[in-house]
Amino acid sequence: MTIYNFSAGPAVLPKAVLQQAQAEMLDWHGSGMSVMEMSHRGKEYMGIQAQAEADLRELMSIPSSYKVLFLQGGATQQFAMIPLNLLRGKLSADYVNTGEWSKKAIGEAKKFCNVNVAANNADRNCTYVPAFDSWKLDKDAAYVHYTPNETIGGVEFGWVPDTGDMPLVADMSSNILSRSVDVRKFGLIYAGAQKNIGPAGLTIVIVRDDLVGHSDPRLPTMLDYKTHAENDSMYNTPPTYGIYMAGLIFQWLKKSGGIGAMERTNITKANLLYGAIDSSNGFYVCPVNRADRSRMNVPFTLKDAALDGDFLKQAEARGLLQLKGHRSVGGMRASIYNAMPLAGVQTLVNFMSEFSRSKG
Numbered sequence: 001m002t003i004y005n006f007s008a009g010p011a012v013l014p015k016a017v018l019q020q021a022q023a024e025m026l027d028w029h030g031s032g033m034s035v036m037e038m039s040h041r042g043k044e045y046m047g048i049q050a051q052a053e054a055d056l057r058e059l060m061s062i063p064s065s066y067k068v069l070f071l072q073g074g075a076t077q078q079f080a081m082i083p084l085n086l087l088r089g090k091l092s093a094d095y096v097n098t099g100e101w102s103k104k105a106i107g108e109a110k111k112f113c114n115v116n117v118a119a120n121n122a123d124r125n126c127t128y129v130p131a132f133d134s135w136k137l138d139k140d141a142a143y144v145h146y147t148p149n150e151t152i153g154g155v156e157f158g159w160v161p162d163t164g165d166m167p168l169v170a171d172m173s174s175n176i177l178s179r180s181v182d183v184r185k186f187g188l189i190y191a192g193a194q195k196n197i198g199p200a201g202l203t204i205v206i207v208r209d210d211l212v213g214h215s216d217p218r219l220p221t222m223l224d225y226k227t228h229a230e231n232d233s234m235y236n237t238p239p240t241y242g243i244y245m246a247g248l249i250f251q252w253l254k255k256s257g258g259i260g261a262m263e264r265t266n267i268t269k270a271n272l273l274y275g276a277i278d279s280s281n282g283f284y285v286c287p288v289n290r291a292d293r294s295r296m297n298v299p300f301t302l303k304d305a306a307l308d309g310d311f312l313k314q315a316e317a318r319g320l321l322q323l324k325g326h327r328s329v330g331g332m333r334a335s336i337y338n339a340m341p342l343a344g345v346q347t348l349v350n351f352m353s354e355f356s357r358s359k360g
């Protein structure tokens with residue numbers, strides 16, 4: 001039986017990439033070693049990391065005026081590193097609250113500065129993206145932070161806010177590489193790897209040069225972007241195996257036609273799943289405003305929560321795994337990241353239709 005893993009993260013990886021990693025596990029390209037065993041200062045590993053960076057730059061068309069950093073600590077550590085590095089003597093920052101991950105970013109930033117919540121969707125249970133003309137931005141803020149895809153609520157921005165000269169900071173943990181974005185519109189983009197890039201333990205930061213190097217001198221060395229920018233992310237030992245795996249994913253993406261091709265497939269997958277929900281006569285319901293529905297994380301409830309257990313059990317019996325929704329939302333959540341094949345969504349949709357008929 002083919003297994004389809006709908007986990008929100010750590011999440012499914014392309015089978016071809018796992019097979020390649022398996023084939024190279026004991027002897028990487030005739031080196032006689034696993035990548036895990038290589039010195040991070042050796043020429044083999046340095047080549048792997050340089051290639052991963054070059055491929056990511058190519059995939060996302062990252063201008064040379066931006067640094068690409070390979071860090072640890074997860075997206076959660078960025079919640080602190082962003083204010084610590086980007087306040088640059090200012091006292092406040094603008095944050096947009098669209099759900100659970102925005103709230104965590106806001107909570108952490110409050111330790112370091114005044115947070116102006118410029119827009120908030122809590123009035124409708126975090127199920128929509130607040131229109132840009134309703135945002136109350138502060139011209140004295142150091143930057144504007146938002147979460148383009150709320151992994152838990154399933155709310156995704158279909159547009160990039162235009163904040164002019166004010167640096168725009170985006171937590172792209174769950175939708176990086178899933179759609180084209182113009183990096184030049186951002187001051188900083190960050191993402192934990194375990195949703196759409198590779199295994200957990202790697203965090204990617206893409207930061208514009210002029211935002212680096214303005215931190216308080218007492219900031220711990222490892223929390224300063226400058227440390228990592230000046231040392232090609234090798235100030236200390238980087239998460240070498242995670243970077244190698246991310247590099248294999250970048251090559252897989254390039255071979256699959258790049259981000260444009262991936263975005264088209266993601267649209268097809270999302271339309272298929274939302275279509276099944278919307279045409280179920282209320283058996284399945286997605287609470288998110290139609291225009292703001294995530295292409296990556298699809299939350300839905302069953303008309304009767306008493307059927308949840310049966311749904312999950314029958315789904316599992318068909319190889320459809322990890323569909324249980326986040327405890328804060330309930331119901332189901334299907335995460336359909338880049339590595340989820342169209343056949344996985346097709347199988348899910350077929351099952352959903354049979355299940356609703358059997359219980360209808």
Ligand SMILES: *Cc1c(COP(=O)(O)O)cnc(C)c1O
Nearest residue numbers: 074075076101151171173174192
């Ligand atoms: C998963 C996730 C995080 C947390 O990532 P960690 O790497 O576990 O710290 C933060 N933001 C978003 C949008 C996420 O999806």
